[in-house]
Amino acid sequence: MSTALERLPEGPWDAVWASPGRVNLIGEHTDYNDGYVLPFALPQLTVVGGRRTAGESWTVSSEQTGETVTFGPDDKVEGWAAYVAGIVWALREAGHDVPGASLAIASDVPFGAGLSSSAALGCAVMAVLVDLAGLDVPMAVRPRLAQRAENEYVGAPTGIMDQSASTLCREGHALFLDCRSLATEQVPFDLAAQGLAILVVDSRAPHAHVSGEYAARRRSCEEAAKILDVTALRDVEPAGLQAALARLDDEVMRRRVRHVVTEDQRVLDTVEALRAGDARLIGPLMTASHESMRDDYEITVPEVDTVVSAALAAGAYGARMTGGGFGGCVLALVDAERCEAVEAAVRGAFADAGFAPPDAFVVTPAEGTHKIR
Numbered sequence: 001m002s003t004a005l006e007r008l009p010e011g012p013w014d015a016v017w018a019s020p021g022r023v024n025l026i027g028e029h030t031d032y033n034d035g036y037v038l039p040f041a042l043p044q045l046t047v048v049g050g051r052r053t054a055g056e057s058w059t060v061s062s063e064q065t066g067e068t069v070t071f072g073p074d075d076k077v078e079g080w081a082a083y084v085a086g087i088v089w090a091l092r093e094a095g096h097d098v099p100g101a102s103l104a105i106a107s108d109v110p111f112g113a114g115l116s117s118s119a120a121l122g123c124a125v126m127a128v129l130v131d132l133a134g135l136d137v138p139m140a141v142r143p144r145l146a147q148r149a150e151n152e153y154v155g156a157p158t159g160i161m162d163q164s165a166s167t168l169c170r171e172g173h174a175l176f177l178d179c180r181s182l183a184t185e186q187v188p189f190d191l192a193a194q195g196l197a198i199l200v201v202d203s204r205a206p207h208a209h210v211s212g213e214y215a216a217r218r219r220s221c222e223e224a225a226k227i228l229d230v231t232a233l234r235d236v237e238p239a240g241l242q243a244a245l246a247r248l249d250d251e252v253m254r255r256r257v258r259h260v261v262t263e264d265q266r267v268l269d270t271v272e273a274l275r276a277g278d279a280r281l282i283g284p285l286m287t288a289s290h291e292s293m294r295d296d297y298e299i300t301v302p303e304v305d306t307v308v309s310a311a312l313a314a315g316a317y318g319a320r321m322t323g324g325g326f327g328g329c330v331l332a333l334v335d336a337e338r339c340e341a342v343e344a345a346v347r348g349a350f351a352d353a354g355f356a357p358p359d360a361f362v363v364t365p366a367e368g369t370h371k372i373r
């Protein structure tokens with residue numbers, strides 16, 4: 001099978017950059033609560049080639065859709081190209097002079113699987129535009145700009161995890177990110193050395209109402225923070241959780257808060273376990289995270305719950321849905337030699353339940369945004 005880089009049109013390009021999709025090891029729906037996340041980058045890349053052109057307009061073609069879109073600085077672009085136009089907009093909003101460009105995109109990041117294909121696109125486009133114009137935009141500030149493009153131009157109220165992962169992750173590491181201070185730590189995550197692997201199973205469950213449900217969860221957290229008189233739910237300590245819950249009248253809101261507060265602690269515990277060098281210890285934390293997403297945050301669907309229970313029954317150390325939810329992918333931590341057996345067990349459970357066959361692949365933590373040429 002050809003790679004995205006091989007499928008990128010010939011050019012000639014002045015610059016070619018690549019940004020990866022991501023999976024989140026743990027820390028779901030904590031980013032917009034100023035909390036902690038621990039994603040790592042996938043080997044699957046979105047590749048963007050760019051060439052400077054005269055004037056203030058941008059042309060972008062997509063190998064995936066076969067479309068070419070041209071827009072000016074004041075156009076409101078819709079569809080996939082909005083993720084490109086949003087980056088131009090965010091750079092200009094930040095005071096940068098973005099020269100006209102011709103861009104082409106090719107991608108191996110599965111679309112709509114919760115693996116952050118949109119962040120990969122935005123981050124690669126930003127890298128190319130910054131390079132073409134010789135702008136001074138350090139990697140550390142790019143996630144915030146790319147997030148702004150998604151929040152304010154595209155209109156998706158996401159947190160900062162995906163753009164941070166796609167920009168800052170390092171091969172062989174998970175990125176421990178404090179979403180309030182934006183402090184980062186590259187945590188070594190070399191599973192092969194311990195005879196382990198992460199199996200990703202794409203449930204292929206159709207995403208329904210994702211954006212509305214995401215926005216509703218976010219709103220509920222913000223309302224709870226207001227009632228509890230804290231800046232964000234990150235400020236509720238696990239030791240104070242029961243007291244905080246007692247101050248909330250709404251049962252649904254109590255569950256949302258419990259997820260966020262316990263999930264933040266699970267990220268910290270996972271980082272501790274990895275620092276101690278025993279990745280098997282994170283299995284139970286992953287599974288507890290899934291249960292919390294299922295029962296308290298209510299963002300799982302039967303397909304992903306089936307992947308998790310089948311993987312655990314087949315001997316996985318832990319398994320959890322990753323990403324925004326309502327479908328998408330599950331990560332299972334397994335003995336490397338058990339990958340095929342776990343995958344077969346999941347396929348069997350899907351067949352029994354009458355679900356369409358899932359997709360599955362083994363991942364190793366890959367490099368964030370980087371220049372190809």
Ligand code: GLA
Pocket residue numbers: 027028029030031032158159160161162323324325
């Ligand atoms: C989506 C968003 C992220 C994050 C996750 C849930 O991927 O883009 O900002 O909120 O959902 O953890």
